[in-house]
Amino acid sequence: MTDATTLPLRNPRTGLSDGELPITSASEVAVLGAQLRQAQLAWAERSIEERCACLDALADALVARRDGFLDALLADTGRWHESQIEVDGTVGAIRRWAQQAAGCLAEKPAQQEAIPFIQSQQTWVPYAVVGVISPWNFPLMLTLIDAVPALAAGCSILAKPSEVTSRFVPLLREALDEAGLGAVFKLVTGAGATGQAVIEASDQICFTGSVATGRKVGEACARRFIPASLELGGKDPALVLSDANIAHAARALAWGSFVNGGQSCMSIERVYVEAPVADAFIAALVKEASALQLAWPDPKQGQIGPVIAASQVELVRGQLADAKAKGARALTGGELIEQGGVWCPPTVLVDVTDEMAVVADESFASVLPVMVVADEAEAIARANATEFGLSAAVFTQSPERAQRVARQLQAGGISINDACLTGMVQTAEKQSFKLSGMGGSRMGTASIRRFVRARALLINNGTASPWWFPAA
Numbered sequence: 001m002t003d004a005t006t007l008p009l010r011n012p013r014t015g016l017s018d019g020e021l022p023i024t025s026a027s028e029v030a031v032l033g034a035q036l037r038q039a040q041l042a043w044a045e046r047s048i049e050e051r052c053a054c055l056d057a058l059a060d061a062l063v064a065r066r067d068g069f070l071d072a073l074l075a076d077t078g079r080w081h082e083s084q085i086e087v088d089g090t091v092g093a094i095r096r097w098a099q100q101a102a103g104c105l106a107e108k109p110a111q112q113e114a115i116p117f118i119q120s121q122q123t124w125v126p127y128a129v130v131g132v133i134s135p136w137n138f139p140l141m142l143t144l145i146d147a148v149p150a151l152a153a154g155c156s157i158l159a160k161p162s163e164v165t166s167r168f169v170p171l172l173r174e175a176l177d178e179a180g181l182g183a184v185f186k187l188v189t190g191a192g193a194t195g196q197a198v199i200e201a202s203d204q205i206c207f208t209g210s211v212a213t214g215r216k217v218g219e220a221c222a223r224r225f226i227p228a229s230l231e232l233g234g235k236d237p238a239l240v241l242s243d244a245n246i247a248h249a250a251r252a253l254a255w256g257s258f259v260n261g262g263q264s265c266m267s268i269e270r271v272y273v274e275a276p277v278a279d280a281f282i283a284a285l286v287k288e289a290s291a292l293q294l295a296w297p298d299p300k301q302g303q304i305g306p307v308i309a310a311s312q313v314e315l316v317r318g319q320l321a322d323a324k325a326k327g328a329r330a331l332t333g334g335e336l337i338e339q340g341g342v343w344c345p346p347t348v349l350v351d352v353t354d355e356m357a358v359v360a361d362e363s364f365a366s367v368l369p370v371m372v373v374a375d376e377a378e379a380i381a382r383a384n385a386t387e388f389g390l391s392a393a394v395f396t397q398s399p400e401r402a403q404r405v406a407r408q409l410q411a412g413g414i415s416i417n418d419a420c421l422t423g424m425v426q427t428a429e430k431q432s433f434k435l436s437g438m439g440g441s442r443m444g445t446a447s448i449r450r451f452v453r454a455r456a457l458l459i460n461n462g463t464a465s466p467w468w469f470p471a472a
Helices: 026-045 048-064 066-077 081-104 139-144 147-153 169-178 192-201 211-224 246-262 275-290 311-325 376-384 399-406 445-451
Strands: 006-011 016-022 118-126 129-133 156-160 185-187 204-208 228-231 236-240 268-274 329-332 337-339 341-343 347-350 367-373 391-395 413-416 452-460
Touching: 006 066, 026 129, 026 156, 026 185, 026 192, 048 066, 048 081, 048 147, 048 169, 066 081, 066 139, 066 169, 081 139, 081 147, 081 445, 118 147, 129 147, 129 192, 139 147, 147 156, 147 445, 156 192, 169 185, 192 211, 204 211, 204 445, 211 228, 236 246, 236 376, 246 268, 246 275, 246 367, 246 391, 268 275, 268 376, 275 329, 275 347, 275 367, 311 329, 311 367, 367 376, 376 399, 391 399, 399 413, 445 452
Parallel strands: 129 156, 129 204, 156 185, 204 228, 236 268, 236 391, 268 367, 347 367, 391 413
Antiparallel strands: 006 016, 118 452, 329 347, 337 341
8 A cells, every 4th residue: 555645625615526636745845945945046146126027927927827826716715706806916915025125125335333443234145945834715825925025035935835725836836937936936735744844845934824733833943943934823803892883893894704704814703892882783793794695606696605624614513512502692694504515604693701612712714703891991801811812903983092902902913993904904014922923024024034134244444453362
């Protein structure tokens, strides 16, 4: 009996396996890593402007293959509208880096130090091979979100998308070759063993995924003494304060929780609403949730796609059963639907308590528990009572109150009077708090600095230094 060389590819709309994914072996990954390490030497020697021209060419190549990428993403994720946003947003991010990267890493002339005869000059040294291990909820975007600035910085890329959603890989390889990037950007496919091999072949790792797997990745990187940028899970809260625009908050949170079927680390997964407006808000939220439809049988109709990863089905089913057993009520949805694949209708839960798994643990589904609080202080305390700290949202019509509350929330990106802006606005720096991750910001122009080491040239202009030994 030989080891498997492929993995089945499941279509989440049908629930059936309708393709096979080649497994890149550890030895093959090692060979690709060595090739990248060699190719990176010439890549880093090219000017950053030349590298950015290749990024522009990559954006063009993605645009030319837009329909193909949409078909691949639809087959892997089962959703259409979000796939359009994903492809177009990825192209926009590539073009933005092509325009901005040179300014981010521009070397300046040597500057005079306080010591009269010493100058210093700042230079940057890219990591040779950056490994990218990306998840299944936004497969194309999260494969490229770190890879693109790393390429601009002069690194080569060894990327492994999730084995759940890798049908876009052949198209991306074509696009990379067309853009002149095939030698410095290699894609591998497979499951955990392939990911481990990527870590062994790389000089830095960017990982997006669960806390449990992120711990293992971080530990493996620590053993190799290489840096790791980890963006992990979230349990993002929203605070609806007594002076909020209720209709506005309900509409924003229906989108922020249920878009992509709730399968996003930045999804709103808990709402804390002040008691004076709780009834009005819950009624408005139920109205918004009830108007959303499953994207079935036509993926281009309706708003809610299927549960993408089969591994999530029993997890979500268990969370819903636990909540109901402990007294929660579903005002909309509340049960998974098996219809080809598995679907989670927009679910609004009330009478929810903190000991329920649906409040404590990440839920990659369109499930939103709503909890009534006495006041702002309770809302802040309960929002912060979590091991996660990715992002959050605050709804109030008072700018001063919004600032005061937002600055007390223990999360890296706070949306004010909106939800999930951290995913839509990629120019502001933010970091993950608590177990939601570690490493520098992957947003904002400063994020490119993750992929270079700072090197200082310290220059004596020829004057004898007073700390030297006396001349013989």
